[in-house]
Amino acid sequence: MSRYERMSAKFFSGNRKSFMKQMVKGSMAIFHSNDVMPRSADGHHPFRQNPDFYYLTGIDQEECILILYPDAPTKAQREILFLRETNEMIAVWEGAKIDMKQGTAISGIEHVKWNDSFESTVAHLSNTVSSFYLNMNENDRAHSELETKDVRFAKEMQSKYPLHNYHRSAPIISYQRSIKQQEEIDVMQKACDITEKAFRRVLSATKPGMKEYEVEAEIISTFIKHGATGHAYSPIIASGANACVLHYVANDQVCRDGDLLLMDFGSEYACYASDLSRTIPVNGRFTERQKEVYNACLNIHNEAKAMLSPGMTLNEFNAEVKSMMGAALVDIKLIDKKASKEERMRLTQKYFPHGTSHFMGIDVHDVGARYGKIEENMCFTIEPGIYIREEGIGVRIENDIIVKKGKNIDLMENIPITVAEIEELMNN
Numbered sequence: 001m002s003r004y005e006r007m008s009a010k011f012f013s014g015n016r017k018s019f020m021k022q023m024v025k026g027s028m029a030i031f032h033s034n035d036v037m038p039r040s041a042d043g044h045h046p047f048r049q050n051p052d053f054y055y056l057t058g059i060d061q062e063e064c065i066l067i068l069y070p071d072a073p074t075k076a077q078r079e080i081l082f083l084r085e086t087n088e089m090i091a092v093w094e095g096a097k098i099d100m101k102q103g104t105a106i107s108g109i110e111h112v113k114w115n116d117s118f119e120s121t122v123a124h125l126s127n128t129v130s131s132f133y134l135n136m137n138e139n140d141r142a143h144s145e146l147e148t149k150d151v152r153f154a155k156e157m158q159s160k161y162p163l164h165n166y167h168r169s170a171p172i173i174s175y176q177r178s179i180k181q182q183e184e185i186d187v188m189q190k191a192c193d194i195t196e197k198a199f200r201r202v203l204s205a206t207k208p209g210m211k212e213y214e215v216e217a218e219i220i221s222t223f224i225k226h227g228a229t230g231h232a233y234s235p236i237i238a239s240g241a242n243a244c245v246l247h248y249v250a251n252d253q254v255c256r257d258g259d260l261l262l263m264d265f266g267s268e269y270a271c272y273a274s275d276l277s278r279t280i281p282v283n284g285r286f287t288e289r290q291k292e293v294y295n296a297c298l299n300i301h302n303e304a305k306a307m308l309s310p311g312m313t314l315n316e317f318n319a320e321v322k323s324m325m326g327a328a329l330v331d332i333k334l335i336d337k338k339a340s341k342e343e344r345m346r347l348t349q350k351y352f353p354h355g356t357s358h359f360m361g362i363d364v365h366d367v368g369a370r371y372g373k374i375e376e377n378m379c380f381t382i383e384p385g386i387y388i389r390e391e392g393i394g395v396r397i398e399n400d401i402i403v404k405k406g407k408n409i410d411l412m413e414n415i416p417i418t419v420a421e422i423e424e425l426m427n428n
């Protein structure tokens, strides 16, 4: 059972095949499910599958393991999936887990075993391989005190098999995941469409005097109603000057008449993210100044969207948008025309202190090479913002884009974005 329409076993098989093609001879790769993260007492946080494990298997369940061994002695040992067996206790408290037949149907892996035979299987095959590929979260923005399943496992393997060679899976699979296939684009489109529904709901529900969390409630209710797992990340619902706090997630203030409301939220569907930012007037009408700032940001958004293309690096692209923003900030009188180049850069950074784009996919800040060249079918957000603390104005406008050699695909092109569209929908 699954809340979402499953992706095809063919997709997951293809991902494994591509990965195996890049392994060195005589090696075995091992991937794990994520830990179930403890909360407090006997509670735990909602389970979130390891993105690489999901990408290779489609199995959205804890305590599962994958072995890839392309030149194994027998065909049955080339791909082995280990699942958590349902016992009487699990059946009563949690319900049935994925069984072997379902495991094959979901992943396309013929050879499925229970996870209690994993260690003996590795021991049995270990003397036929010279190296292991192990996985780790190598996201360059990650920082955590916690030791993940992958790190614990790597230490365990290295102490058990100290004479084998070890390779990192992350560089291979990160690159694979950064190039989106049609089936992934379809799923992300679905996530974006659910996000659109929530935004339209917000446009008709928002009124002066509402609490920010009441707006948040409209969003999550729409997400769940349409089959999303929930939020792809903590939603930001920031009215007035709160919008100038980039990661504001308290969402507990009153939306006041005359203020803008900046929202950054996205549904997660079938383990894939969407990521939207919109800024609307709480009372349904932008003031002249708000309109001026909003349209400056929207122009940059549109120009950046058209400019993003294969061949440039993400850093080059971000730098280019920054300089476009510098000019826009002169137009809306936040930077003096005669300011020196250094002064202009300093002030641009003050009013637009973040990058324009990040990779998106299974994770909202997805894997991808910051210093590599942008390629066709990579997915990025485009999210310029202008934050004027002294005026209590913060604007960010964000869509999700698939890079194409010709015109890019905007997965959010149907989501209202102009001043006229937003005002009309808020007032009818």
Ligand SMILES: [Mn+2]
Pocket: 275, 358, 381, 383, 398
């Ligand atoms: Mn984003």
